[in-house]
Amino acid sequence: MSGFRFNLVVIMALMLASVQFHGTAAQTTHVVGDALGWNVPPTGPSAYITWASSQTFRVGDVLLFNFTTGFHNVAEVSQAAYGPCTTANPISIVTTGPVRLTLNAPGTHYYVCTVGTHCQIGQKLTINVSAASATPPPALAPTTPAPLIPPTATPTPTPSTTTPPPTFSPAPSSEEASPVSPPTFGQSPSGGNAPSPTESTTLPQPSPSFAPSFTAVAPYTFLAIALAFFY
Known part of the structure; x- marks a missing residue:
């Protein structure tokens, strides 16, 4: 991966150097004849000879x-x-102005106007084109690729396993306690059997006494008192 990054840096540096090279060797636009333009010169062929001698063409x-x-x-x-202004079979010709011609090859180039006798009266141009020269870009010092630092992993939060504290419900008060069902007949509150109201309760009989009953002694007492009264 680091080797790939280094190669990518080198390629980008070369591309940048190429752009800088073209920028250094930026094309120059030469307006032929300057203010005169491309016309029949009033002073003859010397007008374009003088103009071309003041330019540097690349x-x-x-x-x-x-x-x-x-x-x-x-x-x-x-x-x-060019010399005899022969206009037959030109290398190239453009009839629509203005014209922009890019100099693609070094050497001497010849241009004329083929309209009428314009070439014979001085509308002609000779230029010498040199090869493009530009200051080469400075050599790039090799750079050591930076070590790859893996991205820091963000810890994934783990769900808490803490058991929540138990929830205590308040104990019911004595008033909220379940009511005690009243005992039914035939069953005592403690769970035993109680006598039914329809059942008769037998009272214990008194023990026999040897004393004479009042009802048995009373007639004899009254009889004795009556006899004593008459006698």
Whole structure:
């Protein structure tokens, strides 16, 4: 994994260096003739010779030909056709202005206008293009890839296994206690059998006494008193 990251860093560095290289070798746009543009020069061929001598052309630069469509064109021709202004079989030709031509190869390039006698009276251009040169980007010092640090795992909370304290219900008061069913006849409160109200209770009989009963002695007493009264 670390080797992959190092290779990725190197690739990105090379891409950045390439961008910097192109930025350093940024194309330059050359406006042909400057204010004169691409027209028949009033001073003859010397106008474009003087302009070209003040420029530095490199591969990748752009030539901008400013002209009005229908009045001029831009044709690239060979050296042999350039001198006598031979307009037959040009290397390339563009008739719609303005024209932007990118310089793709080093060497000497020749451009003329093929309209009428414009080339013969001085509407022609010769330039020398050098290879693109740019200051190479500084060498990148090798960097040591940073060690991979695994992401810190977030601990998963475990459910608590603590048993909740028991819940005590208040004991019922004496008033809330279950009522005691009243005893039914034939059963005593302690669980024994009680006599039914319909049953007769036999009272214990008194022990026999040897004293004479009042009802048995009373007649003799009254009889003795009556006889004593008459006599």
